[in-house]
Amino acid sequence: MHDHLLENRLRIAESLNETATLQHRLVQTAFDRHARRLQETLEDGSRALTEASRKVFAQLADFREPEALARAGADYLTDTSQRTLLTLDALRKRGDRFIEHEAAGAPPVLVYDYEVAVDGADLPRPCNYILLRITAPEGVETFDWKRPYVIIDPRAGHGPGIGGFKPDSQVGVALRDGHPVYFVAFRPVPEPGQTLADVTHAEAAFLREIHRRHRDAPKPVVVGNCQGGWATAILAATNPDLTGPIVLNGAPMAYWSGKIGQDPMRYTGGMVGGVLPALVSSDLGGGVFDGADLVMNFEMLNPGRTWFRKYYDLYADVDHAEERFLDFEKWWGGFYLMNEAEIRWIVENLFVGNKLARNEARLETGRPIDPKAIRAPIIVFASHGDNITPPPQALNWISDTYSDEREIEIRGQRIIYMIHEQVGHLGIFVSSSVARREHTQMASTLKTIEALPPGLYEMKIEDQIGEGHETRFTVSFHKRKLAELENVGDDGREEEFAFASVARMSEHLAEAYDTTLRPMVQASVSEHSANLMRAMHPLRLQRRALASNNPLTAGIGPLAEQVRATRQQAAPDNPFVALERLWADGIEQTWNVVRDMRAMTTELAFLSLYASPFSAWFGKARADKRARKTVDQLRMLPEVLAALDHTETGGYPEAVVRMLVLMADTRGDVRRDRLQRSAEVLSTHAPFADMDPASRARMIHEQTLIAHFEPERGLLALAELLSDPQERDRAIRTVEYIVGDPDEMEPRTRQLLARMHEILNVGETTGETGDETRAEPAAAPAGAKAAPRKRPAGSRTRKTPATD
Numbered sequence: 001m002h003d004h005l006l007e008n009r010l011r012i013a014e015s016l017n018e019t020a021t022l023q024h025r026l027v028q029t030a031f032d033r034h035a036r037r038l039q040e041t042l043e044d045g046s047r048a049l050t051e052a053s054r055k056v057f058a059q060l061a062d063f064r065e066p067e068a069l070a071r072a073g074a075d076y077l078t079d080t081s082q083r084t085l086l087t088l089d090a091l092r093k094r095g096d097r098f099i100e101h102e103a104a105g106a107p108p109v110l111v112y113d114y115e116v117a118v119d120g121a122d123l124p125r126p127c128n129y130i131l132l133r134i135t136a137p138e139g140v141e142t143f144d145w146k147r148p149y150v151i152i153d154p155r156a157g158h159g160p161g162i163g164g165f166k167p168d169s170q171v172g173v174a175l176r177d178g179h180p181v182y183f184v185a186f187r188p189v190p191e192p193g194q195t196l197a198d199v200t201h202a203e204a205a206f207l208r209e210i211h212r213r214h215r216d217a218p219k220p221v222v223v224g225n226c227q228g229g230w231a232t233a234i235l236a237a238t239n240p241d242l243t244g245p246i247v248l249n250g251a252p253m254a255y256w257s258g259k260i261g262q263d264p265m266r267y268t269g270g271m272v273g274g275v276l277p278a279l280v281s282s283d284l285g286g287g288v289f290d291g292a293d294l295v296m297n298f299e300m301l302n303p304g305r306t307w308f309r310k311y312y313d314l315y316a317d318v319d320h321a322e323e324r325f326l327d328f329e330k331w332w333g334g335f336y337l338m339n340e341a342e343i344r345w346i347v348e349n350l351f352v353g354n355k356l357a358r359n360e361a362r363l364e365t366g367r368p369i370d371p372k373a374i375r376a377p378i379i380v381f382a383s384h385g386d387n388i389t390p391p392p393q394a395l396n397w398i399s400d401t402y403s404d405e406r407e408i409e410i411r412g413q414r415i416i417y418m419i420h421e422q423v424g425h426l427g428i429f430v431s432s433s434v435a436r437r438e439h440t441q442m443a444s445t446l447k448t449i450e451a452l453p454p455g456l457y458e459m460k461i462e463d464q465i466g467e468g469h470e471t472r473f474t475v476s477f478h479k480r481k482l483a484e485l486e487n488v489g490d491d492g493r494e495e496e497f498a499f500a501s502v503a504r505m506s507e508h509l510a511e512a513y514d515t516t517l518r519p520m521v522q523a524s525v526s527e528h529s530a531n532l533m534r535a536m537h538p539l540r541l542q543r544r545a546l547a548s549n550n551p552l553t554a555g556i557g558p559l560a561e562q563v564r565a566t567r568q569q570a571a572p573d574n575p576f577v578a579l580e581r582l583w584a585d586g587i588e589q590t591w592n593v594v595r596d597m598r599a600m601t602t603e604l605a606f607l608s609l610y611a612s613p614f615s616a617w618f619g620k621a622r623a624d625k626r627a628r629k630t631v632d633q634l635r636m637l638p639e640v641l642a643a644l645d646h647t648e649t650g651g652y653p654e655a656v657v658r659m660l661v662l663m664a665d666t667r668g669d670v671r672r673d674r675l676q677r678s679a680e681v682l683s684t685h686a687p688f689a690d691m692d693p694a695s696r697a698r699m700i701h702e703q704t705l706i707a708h709f710e711p712e713r714g715l716l717a718l719a720e721l722l723s724d725p726q727e728r729d730r731a732i733r734t735v736e737y738i739v740g741d742p743d744e745m746e747p748r749t750r751q752l753l754a755r756m757h758e759i760l761n762v763g764e765t766t767g768e769t770g771d772e773t774r775a776e777p778a779a780a781p782a783g784a785k786a787a788p789r790k791r792p793a794g795s796r797t798r799k800t801p802a803t804d
Contacts, residue, residue: 015613016613016617019611019612019613019616020612020613022494022611023607023608023611023612023613026260026494026495026607026611027604027607027608027611029260029261030260030261030600030603030604030607031600031604032261033260033261033262034261034596034599034600034603034604035600037261037262037596038593038596038597038600041589041592041593041596042593045585045589045592045593048585048589049582049585049586049589052578052581052582052585053582055578056575056578056579056582059573059575059578060575063575069575072570072571072574072575072576073576075568075570075571075574076570076574076576076577076580078568078570079568079569079570079574079577080570080580082563082567082568083315083316083318084315085556085559085560085563086318086319086322086560086563086564087311087314087315087318088546088553088556088560089556089557089559089560090314090318090322090325090326091546092546092547092548092553092556092557093322093326094325094326094329094333094543094546095543095544095545095546095547095548095550095553096547096548097326097329097330098329098330098333098540098543098544098547099543099544099547099549101330101333101334102188105187105188106159106187106188106334106336108132108153108159108160108161108164108183108185109159109160109161109162109327109330109331109334110132110134110161110164110171110183111164111169112134112135112137112164112171112175113134113135113137114132114133114134114135114183115132115133115135116130116131116132117131117132117133117182117206117209117210117213118130118131118202118205118206118209119131120186120191120199120202120205121191123201123202123205125197125198125201125202126191126194126198127190127191127194127198127199127201127202128186128187128188128189128190128191128194129184129185129186129199129202129203129206130184130185130186130187131182131183131184131185131206131209131210132182132183132184132185133180133181133182133183134164134171134175134181134182134183136175137175140175140176141178142175142178142179142180142181143178143179143180144180144213144214144216144217145214145216145217146177146178146179146180146217147179147217147218147219147220147221147244147446148179148180148181148182148210148214148217148220148221149170149171149174149179149180149181149182149220149221149223150181150182150183150184150206150207150210150220150221150222150223151163151164151170151171151181151182151183151184151223151225151228152184152203152222152223152224152225152228152231152232152235153183153184153185153225153228154225154226154227154228154229155186155227155228155231155291155336155338156226156227156291156294157291157292157293157294157295157298157335157336158291158295158331158332158334158335158336159185159186159188159331159334159335159336160183160184160185160186161183161185161331162225162331163183163223163225164183170223170225170249171183174221179221180213180214180217182206182210182220184203184206184228186336187336188334188335188336188337189288189336189337190288190337190338190339190342193339193341194339194341194342195339195341195342195345195364196234196341196342196345196346196363197363197364197367199231199342200231200234200235200238200239200363203231203235204235204238204239204242207220207222207235207239207242207243208242211242218244218693219242219243219244219376220243220244221244221245221246221247221446222235222236222243222244222245222246222247223246223247223249224246224247224248224249224251225249225250225251226249226250226251226252226388226389226425227251227252228251229248229249229250229251229252229253230248230251230252230253230350230356232246232247232248232251233246233248233251233253233356233371233374233378234356234363234369236374236375236376236378237369237370237371237372237373237374238363238367238369238373240373240374240375240376241375243374243376244376245376245377245378245379245446245449245450246374246376246377246378246379247379247381247446248378248379248380248381248394249381250381250382250383250386250388250389250394250425251380251389251394252350252388252389252393252394253356253357253393253394253395253396253397254354254357254392254393254394254395254396254397254400255350255351255352255354255393255499256354256493256496256499257390257392257393257396257493257496258390258392258393259390259392259491260491260495260603261603262387262390262599263387263390263392263393264301264598264599264602264603265297265301265387265388266393266499267602267603267606268297269347269351269352269499269502269506270498270499270501270502270505270606270609270610271602271605271606273505273506273509274347274352274502274503274505274506274507274509274510275344275347275348275352275506275509275510276506276509276510276513278340278343278344278347279340279344279510279513279514279518280513280521281293282339282340282343282344283340283518283521283522283525284521284525284529284530284533285337285525285530285533285534286525286526286527286529286530287339287340287522288337288338288339288340288530289337289338289339289340289342289343290335290337290533290534290537291335291336291337291338292335292534292537292539292540293537295332295335295539296538296539298388299539301387301388301595302387302595303591303594303595304587304588304589304590304591304592304594304595305588307591308584308587308588308591309584309588310325312584312587312588316580316581316584319567319569333539333543335537335539335540347506348506348507348510349361352499352502352503352506353503353506353622354499354503356369356371356397357371357396357397357400357401357626358400358624358625358626359371359372359401359626371397371401372401372402372411372413374413375412375413377413377414377415377416377449377450377452378413378414378415378416379416379417379418379445379446379449379459380394380395380398380415380416380417380418381394381417381418381419381420382394382395382417382418382419382420383419383420383421383422383423383424383425384419384420384421384422385420385421385422385423385424386423386424386425387424387425388425389425391419391488392488392493394417395417395485395488396485396486396493398415398417398456398482398485399482399485399486400625400626401626402482402628403628403629403630403631403634404481404482404631405455405456405479405480405481405482406631406634406708407628407629407634408454408455408456409453409454409455409704409705409708410454410634410637410639410640410705410708411454412454412639412697412698412700412701412704413454414449414450414452414453414454414455414457415455415456415457416445416449416452416457416458416459416477417456417457417458417459417480417485417488418458418459418460418461419458419488445459445475445672445675448672448675448676448678448679449675450679450693450697451675451678451679451682451683451700452477452670452675453660453661453664453700453704453707454700454701454704455479456479456480456481456482456485457477457478457479457480457670458477458478458480459475459476459477460475460476460477460478461474461475462474462475462476474671474672475671475672476669476670476671476672477669477670477671477672477675478668478669478670479667479668479669479670495607495611496623497611497616497619497623498606498607498610498611498615498616498619499610499619500619500620500621500622500623501610501615501616501618501619501622502610502619503619503622504618504619504621504622505618505619635709639701639705640705640709642702643701643702643703643705643706643709644705644706644709644710646702646706647706647710647713647714647717648717648720648721649721650721651721651722651727652687652721652722652727652730652731653687653688653691653699654699654702654703654721655718655721655722655731656681656731656734656735657682657699657700657703658703658706658707658714658718658721659718659731659735659756660678660735660738660739661700661703661704661707661708662707662711662714662715662752663735663739663749663752663753665707665708665711666746666748666749666752667745667746667748667749668746673740674738674739674740677737677738677740678738681734681737681738682696682700683696685734715755715756715759716759718756718759718760719759719760719761722760725761725762728760728761728762729762731760732756732757732760732762735753735756736753739753
């Protein structure tokens with residue numbers, strides 16, 4: 001007994017020592033990286049300021065006559081005083097638009113007309129969500145038989161509309177391709193008692209209404225932006241029969257993930273007390289959480305940009321920048337509310353608890369949320385330039401959910417991710433260049449993505465030729481392993497155990513508050529005090545203070561009109577303008593240094609507190625990862641055993657799909673032209689065209705399992721599946737048409753194709769008929785149907801992924 005206790009104490013001591021060593025290494029790494037970044041910020045800023053100063057003083061030296069310098073100074077004073085007044089006028093207009101927007105019910109900031117398709121307030125479980133159908137602009141035609149697009153914008157303090165903020169946007173890309181587009185919006189104030197479960201029920205009802213309107217179309221693509229991404233994943237996991245492919249744009253799904261030395265936003269929960277601030281804020285708001293608090297958190301991430309540079313850029317180019325500034329501020333300043341139950345669920349299950357990726361989240365009692373339940377293909381779009389949802393937060397849920405890439409294949413899932421090198425978080429949704437490139441190519445890829453064998457892929461886009469809407473790109477899909485995925489924008493996940501301590505601490509603080517102070521806080525709040533607190537929020541106050549209904553600013557408008565009529569701009573080479581820009585760069589540089597020092601202090605404090613041995617012990621119960629199956633256990637899954645039992649069963653369609661999967665396994669990537677030919681054959685050629693999409697997907701899944709678990713047996717069984725010599729010849733020609741020019745094949749692929757010829761006793765056809773079968777769809781293998789280009793009037797032909 002004594003020996004057992006001694007061994008136990010030694011194990012505990014060893015564990016504490018290992019944790020302390022790990023903590024020291026994490027703190028040292030964080031300090032080194034922050035110090036390096038701070039040094040780079042200072043050096044880059046100093047270098048830029050020095051160069052700018054040299055140019056300014058060189059300009060001043062060119063003014064040899066005092067009179068000329070005095071004239072330049074007078075011109076600058078006139079210009080800057082006029083710009084100051086015009087900037088104040090722009091801020092006055094912002095305040096007026098803010099008040100008008102709130103008075104109108106804060107409608108979505110879409111640039112498109114729309115009609116209300118379903119109002120969530122009329123559903124059995126009322127909520128403030130509404131389904132809008134976007135009206136195609138003049139000159140654009142949409143078709144009801146094409147796959148609908150549904151865009152879910154984030155409800156993260158701001159209002160809806162960012163996905164259709166510009167003509168070159170997610171909405172615009174889908175409309176130009178002829179797809180019906182629906183937009184999931186929401187009103188500023190939630191319904192009494194509304195929960196996130198009510199919201200998900202409403203979104204499911206929206207999809208059912210879309211299906212009713214488009215019975216001949218494939219299931220809709222659902223696009224989730226930022227916080228709308230996890231809402232989309234929950235919708236697809238709890239209603240897998242309703243969604244087509246889902247797209248998660250900049251969507252945080254693994255909240256504990258990130259890179260040491262950056263991504264400071266993930267530490268916020270630990271530094272402020274977990275869910276406690278949200279509960280107190282909701283109680284002071286009369287049971288309603290103010291989204292302006294979330295917007296303030298976003299602004300604090302980069303104060304140099306949001307608190308200074310944004311306004312200076314307006315001031316510096318007020319003659320041209322005003323309208324762009326006002327359009328963006330209309331969305332940025334549209335503050336929306338949540339019920340306490342909603343924000344509490346979000347913080348406890350996502351922001352702090354990270355339960356979605358670990359399969360511990362429940363939408364409501366008895367209704368768990370399992371990402372594995374998603375049956376539709378998933379596309380994830382992330383960016384290294386995104387400091388709100390860095391790539392690890394967008395991608396690590398995949399490795400948390402699946403044992404390895406083989407389980408993804410066994411489950412019949414297709415997960416495609418794409419990573420931009422530099423675009424920021426908002427740029428993912430509002431950048432015109434991203435819309436023309438990434439979103440356009442994703443939309444194009446969705447037509448053929450269901451022809452991919454199940455698995456994990458990285459999508460890569462390379463610029464090619466053309467300009468504007470005529471630009472063409474080369475798109476390829478590269479098979480990836482989960483081990484590769486965890487190296488994307490990450491350097492390991494050793495620090496994540498510290499967040500488990502935060503999760504448990506948050507639970508204890510919430511319980512203590514619930515049972516002690518909360519009843520008194522709630523009893524002290526009235527409707528009037530709650531409304532007053534929201535009205536006095538700094539973000540609202542700064543807008544209202546400069547609106548026209550303020551007597552101190554009422555005269556700015558007429559004065560600004562006079563200034564515009566007599567506007568006198570300083571010359572571009574005016575040295576005082578250059579001095580002004582130098583001053584502005586110095587101010588922003590100072591803010592950037594403050595930002596970097598704050599980030600360093602926050603991370604070091606977080607790791608010192610929550611990565612300590614005691615905190616590791618405290619959070620151990622919340623640090624467990626999701627239980628995952630071994631390779632041997634995966635092989636024994638019922639769907640795998642059932643598929644292997646059918647290895648020698650089937651005919652021409654099973655043989656073609658099996659051959660394609662076997663050949664795909666010999667390549668590291670799949671070009672889109674091959675994918676398009678595959679989708680064409682599997683959806684428009686006999687006998688595939690006569691299959692319903694669900695049956696075709698099941699067949700692809702089954703053949704994928706056979707090809708992966710019993711490749712040799714599956715290959716030899718082709719002769720049994722194709723007993724007719726004509727069928728064998730047709731199958732070989734179909735496969736060769738899809739895979740393309742043999743000169744572009746990898747050696748392993750050519751060897752496998754030659755072996756298929758040998759097993760099926762079919763002579764070489766590639767050199768004789770390859771050009772004929774691959775030139776155009778019209779010259780495809782025998783039995784092909786021409787791919788429909790436009791839906792005939794009154795036709796009930798089922799559309800497919802190749803034409804949707």
